[in-house]
Amino acid sequence: MTTPDDTITYTLDAHNQIIKVTGPWDAFAKANRGDAAVMDAVIGKPLDSFIAGDVTKMFVNTMLMSARTLGRTVYRPYRCDSEHTKRFMEMSIIPLxxxxxxxRHRLLLEEPMRDYRAHTLPRPAPLGLPRIKRCSMCNKIHVAFSWLEIVDALNLQVLAAEQANGPWIYGLCPECMDRRGVVL
Ligand SMILES: [Zn+2]
Structure with a gap:
């Protein structure tokens, strides 16, 4: 069950350096294989260094700028799946x-993956496989000229099992790019 204690909060200074972290950050980072991001290691670091992909960085920076410029809280739903679970999250940015x-990163809803068998196979991606684009917000991947959930891409056989763990090129799908307007 989700409790308010699950909320991860961090404070950024005017230059987007992390100055304070609260909530179960260490547990969250470890559960998501982000061992390098344990709490002691993030204080004083620029937020950018924890965001994968230039498009995602730009997107988060736009949100930060909106919150500061508008002087009000902006919200954005996104996905942050762990290995066996779909995690529907919400990011809110509160200007101080x-x-x-x-x-604040708040878990709204968790649900099990419909079929995660392929994700758990310890098969490293062979060298030379083309990198696949993945949306940082909704977690869909770009295959066969469409944006699909990984399980759907596997079921449709447009993604090979050995590609199901990446490597990815992180960015935004057109749908999430269009929805930027919601937060502004
Ligand atoms: Zn997306």
Whole structure:
């Protein structure tokens, strides 16, 4: 069950450096294989260094700028799946004084993957496989000229099992790119 204690919060200074972290960050980072991002290691670091992909960085920076410029909280739903679970999250950015902002990551809903067998096979991707684009917001991947959930791509046989763990090129799908307007 989700409790308010699951919310991860961090505070950024005016230059987007992390100055404070609260919530079960360590557990969250470890559960998501982000061992390098344990709490002690993130204080004083730029937020950018924890975001994969230039498009995603740009997107988050746009959100930060909106919150500061508008002087009100902006919200954005996104997906942050763990190995066996779909995790529907919400990011909110709350402007504080002097350009600092508080960023909250709240788990809205969890549901099991319909079929995660392929994800758990310890098969590293062979060298030379083309990298596949993956949306940082909704977690869909770009295969066969469409944006699909990984399980759907596997079922449709447009993604090989050995490709199901990446490597990915992170960015945004057109749908998530279009929905930027929702937060502004
Ligand atoms: Zn997307």
């Amino acid at each position: 004084e002097h350009g600092t902002v508080e960023v």
